[in-house]
Amino acid sequence: MSRSKSEYPVTRLPLMVLAVALFSHSLLAKGVYKCIDSRGHVEYTQFPSVQCMAAQEVRVETGTADPTAIERLKQKQQQEKIAAEKKQESALLKADQERFEREMQEYCNDLRTNLDQIRMTPRVFETDAQGHRKLLTEEEREARIQEKEEALASQCDPNKS
Numbered sequence: 169m170s171r172s173k174s175e176y177p178v179t180r181l182p183l184m185v186l187a188v189a190l191f192s193h194s195l196l197a198k199g200v201y202k203c204i205d206s207r208g209h210v211e212y213t214q215f216p217s218v219q220c221m222a223a224q225e226v227r228v229e230t231g232t233a234d235p236t237a238i239e240r241l242k243q244k245q246q247q248e249k250i251a252a253e254k255k256q257e258s259a260l261l262k263a264d265q266e267r268f269e270r271e272m273q274e275y276c277n278d279l280r281t282n283l284d285q286i287r288m289t290p291r292v293f294e295t296d297a298q299g300h301r302k303l304l305t306e307e308e309r310e311a312r313i314q315e316k317e318e319a320l321a322s323q324c325d326p327n328k329s
Contacts, residue, residue, distance in 0.1 A: 199225050276324035283316040 201216045202225075211217070286292055292304045292312070304312065 201225055272324070276320065279316060279320055279324060283313065283320065286313050286316065 199214065201213050203211045203213060203217045205211065286309065290309075292309050293301045294304055294308075295301050
């Protein structure tokens with residue numbers, strides 16, 4: 169059994185009017201209040217609180233912002249983004265440079281060790297692509313020593329070349 173709108177009791181009308189009045193009042197109340205409680209904590213609310221020691225209405229400006237201020241803010245944000253990207257790129261380049269320097273140091277250390285071994289060992293063997301060991305002649309050994317010294321001079325000790 170359904171009722172038509174005309175059958176609603178008249179007693180509901182004041183409740184609806186009251187609800188609309190309360191709701192519209194909260195929509196129209198645009199004030200902001202700064203409340204300080206007994207412990208000194210600050211709270212901002214739409215309505216003054218009973219627990220507040222002192223409530224002050226705070227004026228809140230609304231409306232459109234200055235277009236030039238918005239543009240300046242956008243430019244500042246863009247500049248900050250570019251600066252952050254440059255900083256990140258710089259950090260990546262620095263990390264790459266440090267890694268390259270470590271690898272070069274390791275390469276040079278290996279080259280020096282290899283040169284010392286060739287110089288101190290009269291009988292030097294070399295393994296070919298098929299895995300066969302071959303004894304180097306004295307001329308071949310001297311050529312390897314010369315190659316290692318030239319690589320050291322050009323790649324590891326550039327000031328000496």
